[in-house]
Amino acid sequence: MNLGGVVFLGRRYLGRNRVKTALLVAAFTLVWLLPAGIALVVAKVESHLRVRAEGTPLLLGQAGSPLELVFNGLYFTKPAIATLRHGETEAISESGLGTVVPLYARYAAANHRIVGTTLDYFDFRGLRIGEGRGLINLGECVVGAAVGEANGIAPGDSIISTPETLFDLSGVYPLKMRVVGVLEASGTPDDAAIFVDLKTAWIIEGLGHGHEEAAKLGDEAKLEDLSGAGDGTVRLNASVVEYNEVTEETVDAFHFHGDTSDYPVTAAIVIPTSAKGQAILKGRYEEAGGLQLVSPGAEMGELFATVFSIQDLVLRLLGVIGMATLAIGSLVFLLSNRLRRGEFRHLRHLGADPGTLRTLIAFEAGFVLAASLLLAGAGLCVLQVVAPILMRQWLV
Amino acid sequence: MIRCKQLRFAYPGDAFELCIEEFSVAVGEAVALVGPSGCGKTTLMNLISALLVPQSGSILVGGAEVCRYPLPARQHFRLGKIGLVPQNFELLDYLTVRENILLPFRLGAGSGVDGRARERCDELAGKSGISEHLGKYPDQLSQGERQRAALCRGLVTAAPLILADEPTGNLDPGNQDRIVSLLLEEARRIGSTVLMITHDPVLLPRFDRVVDALALRKGGVS
Incomplete structure (x- = not known):
């Protein structure tokens, strides 16, 4: 059989069994897209959050959750955090150790x-x-x-x-x-x-x-x-x-x-005049009970270390689910081919060689794999575009 | 057209053995192959179409000992020289009737699905009365219509040898007569040789010769 004949038969079989084909493609698409999508979104979120965090030397706030302070001072979320006195920010300015930008978000x-x-x-x-x-x-x-x-x-x-x-x-x-x-x-x-x-x-x-x-x-x-x-x-x-x-x-x-x-x-951005100033300020607020002076970059680093360990676990689980899905998909193919044994036998009788029949099965399986990979790729492209928009809506 | 001599074939691990001293079918002849179930009619047909290779003896089809050919050549032979009409229609359920009839061309027969192939398909569909069903799928047809579609597929390549394995086995008498008439008329028109397995004595007078497979195995020549 020429390749055109293989493609024709494969295309007609998949088209006639479009529900089964669509389900297989959808399942395989999820197998590829979910881990890649999660990794992409996490990477986007990380770079989005890290850039701003690392561009902010220090953040002064009332003692409490350092992450809440970072989210309020950098992303203007968590409005209900404990406040500090404006006088505290003025004190740093007057000390000459740094420039202070107060925020009330x-x-x-x-x-x-x-x-x-x-x-x-x-x-x-x-x-x-x-x-x-x-x-x-x-x-x-x-x-x-x-x-x-x-x-x-x-x-x-x-x-x-x-x-x-x-x-x-x-x-x-x-x-x-x-x-x-x-x-x-x-x-x-x-x-x-x-x-x-x-x-x-x-x-x-x-x-x-x-x-x-x-x-x-x-x-x-x-x-x-x-x-x-x-x-x-x-x-x-x-x-x-x-x-x-x-x-x-x-x-x-x-x-x-x-x-x-x-x-x-709610927070104050502190830009130390020098490394020495930064060290003095950090030391001062480590001792001060009521206030905290945090480095947003370090806080984000800790946050993402946790996120990545969770992501790692999720990806492992998705890997197992993916393997199970692929195994079930393969089983569907095998059972389907078993049901088509009569059809293949007749094609052989008509003149199709076993190699051609293997090519036909490979074409159908390849189509499902290729279609799922293409859809997953398209999904990733959409995520690439949509992720920043969603981040703006959900994170900031 | 067909000449078998001192043929011996046995399935591996099976007690069944087909031994035929001599069997021949002339070009353009229409032969009915009869005999009880399990006597080796289908096996003989599979040997002639080179699906099976005998342990000894020779089978000449059109002067060539096809069963000694390598696999690709045997497939090429089947596509080009044999029109196959199975008992159970064997229509692919995901192809329309037209696509099923043209299937041998998709598999590599002739020069593929071209204008001539389509014309031949339409002509055969018209003769067998299934023109209006060409766009339908097999599951939308009656038994008789499916068998006519299978017959059209067997005849579409105008192969010099037509092997029909009980094509009327599942049909009512009216449809049986229609199928056999179409098969024999079309074979005569294009000069094809016909070897058809049947159990129906009513159809036998329509053939040039009737061969009893059981007698053949015992060495007799009908």
């Missing part, structure tokens, strides 16, 4: 994290304004490229922070922020974040606020001094209008009570 607008920070953050991460300008005034925000693209936000638009407790009337009111700039895409979690000045973040927290000037209000807005202290303090009732947007008219009404050194930040 607790609140959100829709699905995007609002990150309160300083202008140093943009320089440190190499973030550039693609449209509009940078932060200058209180109440302004700069959005990441993905935020702008996904929501059609451009300079001049506004974003309202998501209230934390919707039905808590005494709680923090949402703040309407003016968008003054959109960052260029960086392929990092910064693309999905909304950046505001640290003080704006504190206003969202309710630590700073703006309201009608007490001296200009009538008596109906004032509370009676029941304490009888007579210290001249004016107490206002709930009828006083509290501003939920910082504008040119209301900016002067915004103020902060107390010492801003006591205000919270």
Whole structure:
């Protein structure tokens, strides 16, 4: 039989038994795709997380889980971590041992994290304004490229922070922020974040606020001094209008009570001025009970050592499952060929030689293998493209 | 066309032995091979088609001792010189009736599936009354239609020798007559020799000669 005849018969057999063929191809595709896909995704996630972690020398935060601190400080997740005093970050700056970039990543607008920070953050991460300008005034925000693209936000638009407790009337009111700039895409979690000045973040927290000037209000807005202290303090009732947007008219009404050194930040990036400075800082915070100074690269290394050991186990299990699947697939082929014994005998009687029949069986088996490998390859290509998108959605 | 002399064949490990002193079929002759089950009719047919090789003796088909040929040449011989019509249709269920009829060409007979082969297929399908079924699969046909399709496949290459192993065994009398008529008429038209195994005495008068396989084994020549 010529090869054309073999291909014809093989093609017709597989086509006529398409359900069986499709099931075999699907099973074999999974055998190839699952381990390769897992390895690919893990490698992508690792490189994605490691690059940012290794680009961040040190991260200061409240004592607790170092990984949670890293995820909050680098990827703006884990918003509920314990905070540290802003004064702690100021202390490092004043010591001259390093530059400190405070971060307050607790609140959100829709699905995007609002990150309160300083202008140093943009320089440190190499973030550039693609449209509009940078932060200058209180109440302004700069959005990441993905935020702008996904929501059609451009300079001049506004974003309202998501209230934390919707039905808590005494709680923090949402703040309407003016968008003054959109960052260029960086392929990092910064693309999905909304950046505001640290003080704006504190206003969202309710630590700073703006309201009608007490001296200009009538008596109906004032509370009676029941304490009888007579210290001249004016107490206002709930009828006083509290501003939920910082504008040119209301900016002067915004103020902060107390010492801003006591205000919270969730993390602070520390860039030591020298190796010596880094050693001193690390030593200092090893001894300090309440705070931790971690190296994100090392933390990610530990995390991925665990991930890789789990991955190794999963791949071994998949290997066993794959071998079982291949064995079952081979059994299906063998049983199928046994059922076709009459057909092969007749083909031999007609004039097909045993070698041709072996070629026919090999063609059918080869087709299933090749189709599954092709599909697995296509699946890997799709994963290659989709993995970064999924990572942006799930990880950052 | 066929000439067997002092033929001896035995299956390994089996008591059965086929010994034929002499047996011949002339070119263009239509011979019915009769005899009880197990007397060696199919074995003789397999020896003539070079599927089996005798332990001793000779089989000349068209003047050539094919069973002494190497395997590839024997396969080539079968494809080119023999039209096979089996008892149980042996149609491939994943091919349409047309593809089944043209199967010998796919396996290497003639110059492959070309216009002439398709014309021949259509012609035979028309004569056997299965033209409207050419696009169907075997499981969509009746027994009689399947046997007619198998007969068309045996005749499609216009082989000089047609070996039919009880092609009417599973059919009703009407279909039996139709199949044998078509087989013999088409064989006469193209000048093929026919050797057909049958158990049906009603069909025997249609053949030029009837050979009793049992008598053949005992050395007789019918």
